[in-house]
Amino acid sequence: MCSVVIRAILTRPIAGDLGLLLLRVFTGALLIHHGYEKLANIENFADAFVRPLHLPFPILLSYVAAFSEVIGSWLLITGLLTRMGALAVAGTISVAIYHAIVTAGFNIYLLELLGLYFAAAVAVLACGPGVFSIDELIARRLEPDMQFSAAEDTDFAAGEAAVLEEAVASR
Numbered sequence: 001m002c003s004v005v006i007r008a009i010l011t012r013p014i015a016g017d018l019g020l021l022l023l024r025v026f027t028g029a030l031l032i033h034h035g036y037e038k039l040a041n042i043e044n045f046a047d048a049f050v051r052p053l054h055l056p057f058p059i060l061l062s063y064v065a066a067f068s069e070v071i072g073s074w075l076l077i078t079g080l081l082t083r084m085g086a087l088a089v090a091g092t093i094s095v096a097i098y099h100a101i102v103t104a105g106f107n108i109y110l111l112e113l114l115g116l117y118f119a120a121a122v123a124v125l126a127c128g129p130g131v132f133s134i135d136e137l138i139a140r141r142l143e144p145d146m147q148f149s150a151a152e153d154t155d156f157a158a159g160e161a162a163v164l165e166e167a168v169a170s171r
Helices: 002-011 015-040 044-055 058-078 082-104 108-128 135-140 148-168
Strands: none
Touching: 002 044, 015 044, 015 058, 015 082, 015 108, 044 058, 044 082, 058 108, 082 108
């Protein structure tokens, strides 16, 4: 078992998974304080951001926004239920983008950070959490047959190479 893990680490590309880990952790760690700030003064947030949009139940929606940012950030950081966390963040940030456009127009200084948070959340939604996540550990535990051995990877790569050689030769 140990040799399979070592071989997988040495032979499989992990740059994408490391990139997803960095994206998840940094996005969650940088966004989480916004949710805690909302919770510290929920009335002020409701007055400044929710009521100007004329949305119903501004205090309730303020709590939803704050907890979406806090819980969504923790889910991103830990890699547990990652896509649900990314969906919560993307939903909250999309409303924040709408608020910024309605109140200040297309002000790049307001929209750039919101755009980065939104893009990070959508990227995690699209790509998943990567192998360095609790979600991956759970998936491996529930489906142990889904793990690829190094021999299967080598056979798959050899098959891909053969298909490419045939395609080049047929031209």
